[in-house]
Each structure stands twice: as structure tokens, then as C-alpha cells.
Amino acid sequence: MKKFLITLFIFIFGAIQTTHADPELRDYNGVELPAGTFIQVISLQEFSTLSSDEKTPLKFIANNDTFLFNTNVIPKGTVFFGKIEKKHEPIIGTNASMTVRITKLRFEDGYENPIYGYIYTNNNCLIGGEMTAPETYNTLPHYHKGICRHYLGVLQWVPGPTRKMGEHVTVAPGAELLIMLKGPAYITHSLSN
Numbered sequence: 529m530k531k532f533l534i535t536l537f538i539f540i541f542g543a544i545q546t547t548h549a550d551p552e553l554r555d556y557n558g559v560e561l562p563a564g565t566f567i568q569v570i571s572l573q574e575f576s577t578l579s580s581d582e583k584t585p586l587k588f589i590a591n592n593d594t595f596l597f598n599t600n601v602i603p604k605g606t607v608f609f610g611k612i613e614k615k616h617e618p619i620i621g622t623n624a625s626m627t628v629r630i631t632k633l634r635f636e637d638g639y640e641n642p643i644y645g646y647i648y649t650n651n652n653c654l655i656g657g658e659m660t661a662p663e664t665y666n667t668l669p670h671y672h673k674g675i676c677r678h679y680l681g682v683l684q685w686v687p688g689p690t691r692k693m694g695e696h697v698t699v700a701p702g703a704e705l706l707i708m709l710k711g712p713a714y715i716t717h718s719l720s721n
Contacts, residue, residue: 558716559601561594566648567707568592569608576698577615577624577656586610586628588705601715607634608707610647616657618694625657625697630707639717648708656697664688 569588580586587607594602610630618624630645646653670684699705 558714559596559599561596561601561709561713561715563709563711565594565709565713567594567602567608567645567709569705569707571699571701571703571705572607574698574701575612575628576696577617577626578696578698580612580615580626582612582615584612586612588630588707591704602633603636605636608632608643609634613646618696620693621660621691623656623658623660623694623697625654627653628655635717641713641715641717643709643713644711645707645709645713648706653708655699660692660694662687663690663692 568591570591572587572589575584575586587609590602590604590606590608593600593604608630609632610628613627613629615626616624628647630643630647632640632642634640647655649655651657665685666688667683668686669681671679671681673679
């Protein structure tokens with residue numbers, strides 16, 4: 529009986545110790561932001577295809593809170609870090625272009641979290657790369673049917689066979705951009721209010 533009471537006492541004392549030994553955790557289990565989520569950011573510096581390269585660190589800051597249901601996952605003021613992944617020089621007929629990859633984010637309290645995203649554009653996340661203006665214009669007669677089956681002609685300007693030299697692309701500081709997540713982001717941290 530004495531051994532049973534000692535075992536029971538040790539068991540109860542151990543259970544009390546383990547419940548008090550656990551730290552008080554916040555009511556937050558982490559959130560998974562799905563791929564394709566857009567996050568509004570502002571560029572903190574100027575970068576371009578002329579002066580920046582693949583080693584230049586880029587910083588962006590969130591200008592709005594990003595919510596997933598009722599949870600503020602990415603608060604306003606979160607800093608995003610990235611780099612230029614690919615850069616193409618300007619050529620005749622096409623402006624310079626670059627793609628910017630976002631690698632991590634840092635909350636206001638200093639906690640960092642890796643993410644996989646790109647600066648979004650309508651051109652498959654490629655900043656720049658537009659076709660340049662024609663170098664010359666030629667005139668071409670254009671006929672259309674007038675009154676009583678008489679054909680009237682007008683001269684019309686059409687682009688010539690050559691294009692202008694492309695220009696470098698620059699993103700100004702303070703430019704509003706969108707980050708699109710290419711993979712799910714596992715956010716395991718939130719700021720307590």
C-alpha cells in the first residue's frame with residue numbers, strides 16, 4: 529500500500545509540474561497563405577536594369593494589413609526582402625526587363641519568415657520588356673467605299689519596318705507594387721495586440 533501511495537503521489541506531483549512547466553502560448557497555431565495571394569507593398573528604394581544587378585538587395589514595405597478570414601496575417605509595416613532574379617538588357621525593338629523575386633519577410637518585432645513570391649505584372653511577372661515605338665512611319669493609301677460605289681482614298685500613316693532602340697526600366701522609390709506568392713507561405717508568427 530505504501531508503494532502504491534508513493535507512486536500515486538509521484539504521478540500527481542509530476543502531472544502538476546508538467547502543467548505549470550508549459551509556457552503560456554498565444555491562441556495562434558499558424559496560418560498558410562495559399563499560392564496566388566497578392567500583397568500590396570511600396571518600394572523603399574530605386575532599382576533599375578541600368579544600375580542594379582542580381583546582388584543588389586531590395587526592400588519593400590507592406591502598406592496595408594493582409595487578412596485571412598479574421599486573422600491579420602501580415603500587418604502593415606512588414607518589410608519584404610528580395611533581389612533581381614533575371615535581367616535583360618535593352619535591344620532594338622524591346623525595352624530592358626527584369627524579374628524580382630521576394631525571398632523573406634520581417635515583422636515589426638524582428639521575426640523573419642521565408643516566402644516564395646515575385647513582383648507581379650501583367651506580363652508574367654516581368655517588369656518592362658515592352659515593344660518600342662517605330663523608328664519611321666510610312667504612308668499607305670487606304671481606300672473605302674463612298675457614296676454611289678465611288679472609292680475614296682486617304683493616306684494613312686503606318687509603322688515602318690524598323691523599331692527604336694530599347695530603354696532601361698526604372699522602378700522609383702515609393703512605387704506601389706504587388707507581390708504574388710508563387711508557393712504557399714507558412715506564417716507561424718503573429719504580433720500580439
